[in-house]
Amino acid sequence: MSADIGQPARIRSPLLAVHPSTWRTIFAMAAGLGVTALLILSVGADPLTAYRTIALGAFGSLERVTYGLNRATPYILCGIGVSLCFRAKVINIGGEGQIAIGGLCATWVALTWPIANPAIAIGSAALGGIAGGMIWASLAGGIHLGRGVNEVLVTLLMNFIAVLLVAEALHSWIGEIGAGFPQSPMLTANYRLPKLIAGTDLHIGILFALVAAILANIVLWCTSLGFAWRIFGESRMAARYAGFSRGRLTIGVMALAGGLAGLAGAIEVMGIHYRLIEGFSKGFGFNAIAVALLAALKPWAVIPAGLFFGFLETGTQAMQRQIGVPSSLVIVIQGVTMLLVLAAMGGLRPKGGS
Amino acid sequence: MAGDSIPLLEMRGIVKQYGSVAANAGIDLTVSAGSVVGLLGENGSGKSTLMKILFGMVRADSGTMIFKGRELSGHSPRAAIGAGIGMIHQHFMLVEAMTITENVILSLGPAGRRLRKREVSRLVRETSERYGLDLDPFAVVGNLSLGRRQRVEIVKALMRGAELLILDEPTSNLSPPEVDRLLSVIRRLRAEGKAIIFISHKLGEVLEICDQIVVLRDGSVVGHSESDACTRVGLASLMVGRELDEVFERSTASPGLKLLELHNVSVPAAPGGSGLSDITFSVRSGEILAIAGIDGNGQLELAETIAGLRPAKVGTIELAGTDITNTGVADRIATGLSYIPADRIGTSLVPSMTIGENLMLRDSHRAPFSVHGWLNSSALDDNAHGAISAFGIRAPSPNISTKRLSGGNQQKIVVARELARAPKVLIAVQATWGLDPGATQFILDRLLRLRNDGAAIVYISSELEEVLALGDRIGVMFDGRIAGIMSRADADVTRIGMMMGGLETQSSVEEIRA
Amino acid sequence: DYKAALLLPGSINDQSWNADGYAGLTKIKELGFETAYTENVDAADHVDAMRDYARRGFNIIIGHSGRFLTAEERVGAEFPNVQFITAAGSAGFGKNVSSIDFNNRHFACLIGYLAAKMSKTGKIGGVYGLEGLPTTIDHVGSFRICAKKARPNIQVTVLYISDMEDAASAKEAAFSLIAAGADVVAGQLNAAQTGLIQAAKEKNVFVTGRSYGQTAISPENVLTNIIEKWPEMYAAAAEDVKAGKLSGAFRVYGLDTPDATGAALGYLPDVPYNKAVPASVIAELDDVKQQIASGAIKIEPTREDARGGR
């Protein structure tokens, strides 16, 4: 998990006056385009058109951009938490479950209290989501510390449980009677996130994400808590020697990550669906991990990484609609792109095992 | 004279640049078969780097190496081993999760493939017994003390065998008797016509064992001569580049009130370690209690228990009158307890973090480093610059990660941090481990100053010299107990030696309580 | 020139639900429509995808699952002259957002009746997903009710599994039913349906499927399949649009809508049942059909009828 990308990779030969990783990146991009071109040709479509539709699908119009931003929001929010956890070597892969619980709690708040003032309404639902995520994550942290169960396992298993909890809730007390799909009743207007740009679907969630990223960066680098987390992540023994409490640091970082994931869930509910629907969190958790690691666990870098994911998705999906390639091809293209970007970034990583 | 025979190894113009640091600035080194070459130099002068290059762990920027008439170019440890070069690394290359036997098998390379575990463990036992290194082949390395790990490295090297053996500070963690045994081993190897490169900061050893001595400073050779033409003082000043007065000043102690008191402290033994049984002693303000003992007799446990890293199951610990038996590490730091552990990498230092950050490792949540939880970066920088100049830490900037520092310089950071707190009580374990004479003296100096300023110091070391030089009272640990504590006046080496060996224990409790 | 777009929750590889939907789209194509489709549409993309198609002048946008209804309701309001259709939806909105479905009650009832009649042990079972959905309640409840109609003392055991695509765990579910004595296994899963067929094949008990392809897997053991006629239903809707008729209704096709029944039991394209089904049973089934069509039999399943377990 070590991703201290701080130090620049050494320049191998004077001929390469450039950061070697630059070449790698260029190569990776070229390779990526090449591979995807072949795949696209294989289904009888024209790669250039495909690329154009991807680009247009991602950035073609203000509206397209807003979709990408909305898509990126949960990845960024949840990714920030993941990056902090991984920094502290607390391998929390419970993002999906925390998002699900967050969405559930936010919905519950929204459906239980008919608050008129939108600001208060949204605020309280968001807090509900945050609290839910925090509690769910802290629970995982508690089991991990209390019983010494590896955190990866606890969070993984609790993902399954969380998703089933949401299903159960939708099937029983929070579900909409007679709906054709497991979903809650619609949220009232005052519980819907205001639009950032009128006439588009871009809701204010992205602002939360940006602010959170900046705050997280500040916490990590400018506070003694962040320092403690970094030490804790670098060496458990050093953390002990420094007198940090393993319990507090672990629960603390888990709770923070859970809160952010919970907020992401609340935002998906209040900003996208206006209701809780089954499987709304599907895959978000793992994407968030990918985003955080792609960002080399730097909270601020989670923003570009998250946007990369968001726009890659909107773009490739637009391509799927425009030139009718199978969705599987889209997934392949996303996978290939990611692997190549990773390989390119590898050059930035410090070498040496220990 | 060994020097006249055709050289086994010739290194010419070795250059290795680390960023702005010239670790090796064009070094020539010649070693002939059947001779021991001593490599001396301050911390950070480039010894380990040169050796790592020779062994293929690090690639030189330029320079040539000719071994047995063949040029070693772009080679790896595998090639080096193949060519007949062996190395004991300053920072151990051991797999902690594995047993000693498994580590040895690994080190044997392809040769180990055919060997059975049973045979190897037998060999390990034999070898360690023959050289008096006392190792349990089935012990898991992770549970071993530094001293034992050092022995494992030696056994590895001996069993692999090599025509040229590189020993990078092999004695740093050994007790005097172990050192003697190692030296006799080296003599035997030399007699067998093997060549040895011997790195140490202990001039006595070097003069005793080496045929030639090469002195490095700032990555270049500043002196090269037959050892019998050298004197301690001469070498020391050659290394440091200035005169070093050999014996250092120490005013007599003026003990004040008791700052640290242990009453019947007992701790159960952790796997592979020793426990503590019924430890009782006290240290007064302005007093140094130096504790000798063969590594692994509970010194580590004692230090950790006082520092708060191990709960004391039985007994009480008082710091300046307040009972700290059940308080955590942080509280003990706050009440003025400093701790310099033996284990540098990963415990007292975080290698991947910067010098500045490491210097505030244990005070990060206190002023000046942070106010209301906000880190104060200027305080961090000032502190770092201050420490770097005050302790002469060799580093281009306070913002480089400490893993780029030489062993000695790393230790200076730890000492700087723990002294900066102006502690009431200091627990120091092997504080001068791996430090060059200049640095060693510098640090012992600082400890004495701290004592003169009224702190109580517990100095734990397996180096008798140091213990005797430093302690106002001398204690000896054996098998998790205090075998005895005597005042500086009536400390005599043979008696201490007996105690260290568990052959004598002191009966009169009064003397302990004194 | 008319255009129709189809949004699918999964991949058309599944030889089941999504494949049916895709077949429906090809049928629309035959009617001279220009067609497009998107698979594996995540919840977060529903609105995006629909708007995009609507913008690009598609006249019919079909969401092939109840989960699309929310988004259609929303986007439908923005594009009043585009026909939005939710397959297996549960409601219509405004003038242009409609839901269509085949009548789960009718066909599940026939399956339940058939299963009960074919059982020797007096125990039958069914494996389903998404407990509690109206369509699921209709389907499972009717299965149980009609089984009891056929044989009051029959024991009906129902299992719900989380993943309707996971054939291996569906197979295990079937095994556990069979182990508990069931000798006829029904179910309504997606890709996982093949798991039921395999289990039945291995333990040599009767099973019902969802496509002729599943008959092919084990001709001896498959009694029949509920063949859903999405092509018909989509075609009907498409014709309306061509004729300029938009609909905001919730249409359910069943045995009581003779010209388009929405589904049918089929073993092979023109063979309704496995030859193992005695003529007498077939006669009874035809009779049941009549009564359902005429409304003589009314099936009103409740959550209780659709409960898991016995």
Added chain:
Amino acid sequence: MDSAVLDFLAATIRIATPLMLAAMGGIISERAGVFAVGLEGMMLAGAFGAAAGTFLTGSTAIGIASSIGCGALVGLTVAVVAVRFRADQMVTGLAANALVAGLTSFLLRGVIGHGRTPVIHTALLDPWPVPGLSAIPVIGSLLFQQPPLTYLAFTATVPLYWFLVNSHAGLLLRAAGENPAAAYSVGANPAKIRTVATIAGAAITGLGGAVLVLQQVGTFSDGMTGGRGFLALAAIIVGRWMPFGTMAACLVFGAAEAMHLWVQVLGLPVSSYIVQMLPYLLALAVLAAWGRSVVMPAAIGVAYGDPDRS
């Protein structure tokens, strides 16, 4: 009733088998210091290989071989990105999972199906009764009448254990996973070891996918591994990176899965969603009772390159 117990145990073994093969592969790669997050993808690739190979050639032997090959290919990909280019191992694994999920579906339709989905049905491997042993009254039918890959899954643990603990190669492998620098200093090449281990492990994991296709469902459907790769990963951790412990863990997971079906068959007053939580709650409970997990291979997940530039 003991027949019910037998059925339960049989189900446990069936469910555990694919997990075990996947996990054994995972152990090899993790012991060498490479996170096995890609198990899901390797397994899915193996399943695809088995289905495609058997479907195209009609020979299950070739199917098994190609499942090994496909698994290894994914391993190669992971190794190149995570070891050669030292990219983060966890995210590399996740990306590989995505890639395989898409590619298998794509190839199934695009290449084998020539644009439309082929209906793949493969014969299932027949049980190989062990002469003599299979005649033993109770356990005979349970343990010694299994299809070949099941025997393989169980017996593979023994040589794997021996390899890790006693063989020289195993020692090097573990060294690469515990302290690559030390391994390098004694002349080994950690990067090479990790590459080989990842590929070899992936090949074995691929067989786990083959089990799903050739021993259980006899067809390939998108994402048919349904998260089993991650369960296998969990089993490795529970089993503390040792074959026997991991085998036990897989059996526990299998038993939990089987049990939740049984609980449903018996019927509980709670909804199926609650019952479906059972396996996970049970796993958590077992782990919590188990107590603190040993620390994982020290250098797992730590990229290792030329220490010169450390």
